[in-house]
Amino acid sequence: MSFIVAANWKLNKGPKEAESFFQEFLSGNEALRSEFETLFFVPAVDLVTANAFLEDTPVGWGPQNIYFEDQGAFTGENSPAVMKDIGATHALVGHSERRHIFKEADGDTFLKMKAAIRNDLIPVLCVGETIEERKVGHTFDVLKRQLSGALKEDVTTSLFHVAYEPVWAIGTGEVASPGQVAEAHDFIYSWMAEHCPQAKGSKILYGGSVKPDNAGELSAVDHVGGFLVGGASLKVESFIDILKACR
Numbered sequence: 001m002s003f004i005v006a007a008n009w010k011l012n013k014g015p016k017e018a019e020s021f022f023q024e025f026l027s028g029n030e031a032l033r034s035e036f037e038t039l040f041f042v043p044a045v046d047l048v049t050a051n052a053f054l055e056d057t058p059v060g061w062g063p064q065n066i067y068f069e070d071q072g073a074f075t076g077e078n079s080p081a082v083m084k085d086i087g088a089t090h091a092l093v094g095h096s097e098r099r100h101i102f103k104e105a106d107g108d109t110f111l112k113m114k115a116a117i118r119n120d121l122i123p124v125l126c127v128g129e130t131i132e133e134r135k136v137g138h139t140f141d142v143l144k145r146q147l148s149g150a151l152k153e154d155v156t157t158s159l160f161h162v163a164y165e166p167v168w169a170i171g172t173g174e175v176a177s178p179g180q181v182a183e184a185h186d187f188i189y190s191w192m193a194e195h196c197p198q199a200k201g202s203k204i205l206y207g208g209s210v211k212p213d214n215a216g217e218l219s220a221v222d223h224v225g226g227f228l229v230g231g232a233s234l235k236v237e238s239f240i241d242i243l244k245a246c247r
């Protein structure tokens with residue numbers, strides 16, 4: 001199964017920029033692109049544009065956040081049912097910016113995983129420790145709490161992926177070392193083997209300052225099945241260079 005390279009544009013790009021990005025992205029490098037599973041998590045305002053460009057391609061796409069109800073009086077939220085209806089294939093759940101800035105709790109991530117699966121979207125669950133938690137040796141406790149909080153009951157019988165994103169490496173330029181990535185991915189892999197043995201197609205992605213110059217080394221680490229890329233996914237050239245580095 002192919003290595004996943006997923007883009008998280010965060011709160012960047014409007015529909016015009018999204019359009020020129022997808023035009024350029026799809027206009028070359030077909031052989032290279034076909035070696036990978038590429039995904040785009042775009043701002044809500046770009047979802048329709050993503051569908052217009054990606055619906056007849058193998059490229060997946062979806063929102064950076066969903067609500068756990070499909071409809072109702074929930075001002076400002078993204079309905080997972082509407083996401084499916086407009087063609088989304090995936091949904092990001094529990095990104096550290098959702099957890100830390102918007103105070104999303106483990107209970108919320110579980111409900112969002114359920115909502116994604118109920119609507120036939122493949123969720124990518126983000127987990128990861130802060131620098132304070134790492135410094136006091138709590139990395140594995142945090143990962144365990146976040147995994148067991150979100151991956152339970154019938155969630156684990158459907159396809160999902162997990163992204164290990166140490167908070168201290170996101171958007172900081174400070175990338176985790178291959179040893180740190182190996183240790184965390186090994187922990188997540190073992191936890192999943194014990195608690196979700198049926199999740200055979202699930203991949204564990206690494207995210208945190210992935211760039212073309214560190215992607216090759218990190219992609220070779222055991223149990224790294226893909227990347228979630230923020231800053232370096234905003235330009236077609238650097239996104240493509242990450243694919244080249246992982247070949």
Ligand code: PEP
Pocket residue numbers: 008010165169170171172173207208209210228229230231232
């Ligand atoms: C992210 O947004 O999930 C991320 C990993 O960002 P960056 O690559 O910029 O660190």
